[in-house]
Amino acid sequence: MALDVTMPILVVDDYKTMIRIIRNLLKQLGFDNVDDASDGVEALSKLRQKQYGLVISDWNMEPMTGYELLKEVRNDDALNRTPFIMVTAESKTENVIAAKKAGVNNYIVKPFNAQTLKGKLNAVFGE
Secondary structure (H helix, E strand, O other): OOOOOOOOEEEEOOOHHHHHHHHHHHHHOOOOOEEEEOOHHHHHHHHHHOOOOEEEEEOOOOOOOHHHHHHHHHOOOOOOOOOEEEEEOOOOHHHHHHHHHHOOOEEEEOOOOHHHHHHHHHHHHOO
16 A cells, blocks of 8 residues: 555544644655544544544543554444554553554554654555
8 A cells, every 4th residue: 555645644642732743743744634633532433424544543542542442443344444553652562462453553652753653654554
């Protein structure tokens, strides 16, 4: 799957500052079609209304975590092919393993820069 800079991307994080940072990093990489959600519940609602080419989600959020969102997306026939990158401040091995088992496409540990994000996107989209 080629990397399409016009594809819609959904960024999910409960910190507006982190959404702004990820949005700016995506803009540096040429992506302009970026929506955001402040938690998994809002993200799921948006995912069911619009087809996204990628979800970039934080792990730690309330009331629905990024991990719970990932499991919901993977269990939904209409959404389960959506590429999903998990972002977290914790690099706990058990979290990485749990996310991989749940079907995450890639994993980014905060803090990260545009180059790191580009590498993860390339890995997901096979560039």
